[in-house]
Amino acid sequence: MRLIRHSVFLVLLVVLLAWPASSALAQQPPQPICFPGVPGIDHCIDPVFTAYWQRNGGLPVFGYPLGPLQQVEIEGRVLQVQWFERNRLELHPQNPPAYRVLLGRMGAERLQILGREAPAPSAATPQPGCRWFETTRQNVCDQAAGLGFKRYWETQGLRIPGLSAYEQSLALFGLPLTAAQLEPAANGELILTQWFERARFEWHPNNPDQFKVLLGLLGNELRADANFVARPFDPRGGRTPIGVEINRTAVTGLAARLNELRPDWVRYNGILWSEVEPVAGQRNWAALDRVLSEIALISASGAAPMVIVRGTPPWAQAVPGSACGPVAAQQLPAFASFMGELVTRLSGPPYNVKHWEFGNEPDVDTALVPGDSQFGCWGDASDAAGYGGARYAAMLQAVYPAIKRADPQAQVIFGGLLLDCDPSFDASCQPGRFLAGVLAAGGGAYFDILAYHAYTFWSEQRSDFDLNLPKWAHRNGPLLGRLDFVRSTMAAYGVSKPVMMNEGGLLCLGANQPCAAMGLHNDQASYVVRMYTRSWASDLVNSVWYTLNGPGWRDGGLLDRSRQPRPAFVAMRFLRERLDGATYLRPLSTGNLEGYAFATPTREYRIYWTNSSTPAPVALPPGFIAAYGPTGNPLAVGRELVVGFEPVIIEINR
Structure with missing residues (x-):
């Protein structure tokens, strides 16, 4: 050789x-x-x-x-x-x-x-x-x-x-x-x-x-050498990428549904620095009692809690009146000290928090949202080159060492990016330069996982829902297009980090549209299968559906107002049950079929659909056990399956 x-x-x-x-x-x-x-x-x-x-x-x-x-x-x-x-x-x-x-x-x-x-x-x-x-x-x-x-x-x-x-x-x-x-x-x-x-x-x-x-x-x-072992980094830790978000104060009432669904990840928004330390140097940890009880419930369900930290107290605000905005440079050591103590308190049982996210959609300009907004707002439109990214990089640089000292296993998540537009496609897109601004300022060394958001909108048309967002259709939609954008942006700065999509779903476009009566909820079940299989095949750490609690923003909740499961909940539960312990094998796409194969120790699962109303035949493979629709409903089969817009899940004996 x-x-x-x-x-x-x-x-x-x-x-x-x-x-x-x-x-x-x-x-x-x-x-x-x-x-x-x-x-x-x-x-x-x-x-x-x-x-x-x-x-x-x-x-x-x-x-x-x-x-x-x-x-x-x-x-x-x-x-x-x-x-x-x-x-x-x-x-x-x-x-x-x-x-x-x-x-x-x-x-x-x-x-x-x-x-x-x-x-x-x-x-x-x-x-x-x-x-x-x-x-x-x-x-x-x-x-x-x-x-x-x-x-x-x-x-x-x-x-x-x-x-x-x-x-x-x-x-x-x-x-x-x-x-x-x-x-x-x-x-x-x-x-x-x-x-x-x-x-x-x-x-x-x-x-x-x-x-x-x-x-x-x-x-x-x-x-x-036996004394020096290089272990591949697995940010998923053997989990599936199936995750959900639960609104703050909603966890206790949803504990039973959470245990029924068994997602591997739960995003929680969040912990506010301003609640714990409204006065510099005086920390009131009792202010988090209810929050901590909710995080403990999330951990007890078996899910990995991903906790957002936000809320700059008035004495530490770089922009007066903006709690969602940047921390003043001279107060970054105080924020790092707060994070070190917070991580120390929550890293072990019963909370077991290993994933810390900083801000929610930080690439939003401070002037565009109210000061107490739960999203944003580190962006700065007056910064033509980096849209305020350097301020976020300075914050990461301050907190990252403090977090790692408190818990070397902790993972720092770059706050989920809104990514309203693509600057490589639209030269006037300023917010899209925020990530580059962070990386240009050296921020790539001070986070472990990058996160972005990827909602799309429902329509009655039998076509790929991910192409319904015009600003990202040129890159194949928000889920895969934004992933391509953040990976290529990181690569341009010599950075290679795992990526998660930590807020997404299929939404009703207009608040007053009768989407539910027209088929939205059934199509959300279809989209659950599409979103998670595409995410897994694209090596995302996870994808997070917003939200478990219902009815949800723009009717996106997995549960309705009375906490009853919608079809998307049932689809997610079935997918989570079948793919527990699975690994991604290979793509199966051919012609107008899109498909992916996964394997557990005893089963192989092949998942197919078309992105049009035109059906396509799929031969039954050797070892065929059964075929299911998106919610786990058994499908009648002959010598072959006819696959259409609704995903089909084929179970095979290995």
């Missing part, structure tokens, strides 16, 4: 060095780089690292990817990284653009694991013809005329504008930690080796000149 991989390596090296760098390509969102023809390489280079990997040496310097983007604790910090054969690329989104991707100190880490701590500076002196490093008192020399460790160190380096050749090489390899000496390789052969902070140089005199110096496979060695 090593010979096969080496041959493929040479071919790929030629191809990648010839990769076009036109301005048209540079303007496209970053794409993964995959290696389908290389045996044993099953992962792609994550888009956040592709440009760095190509620009700074590619295969010879970094090698192939060994795994996906992962969250790993390194030297006491949790970082997003990707492992390669020869190095580890680390994402540091808080840094200036040129330094958002950094290399791991692989040489130093490997020496430590081997019990060979970097020695104290030696008594060595500069040698003629070698490069001398005073800091570590080591020489780096060539092993042949114009060939060897010195030339390799001096002629390679990170392509960072503004740095000298020496600084570029130092950024790539670091300082030498040892002298060149013979060391045994894995096969027992003695190889002349010299260790650097970020690399291990090996001298192979029998190779062609360009391959006489090779870099050791430190990525392989460190990643496989």
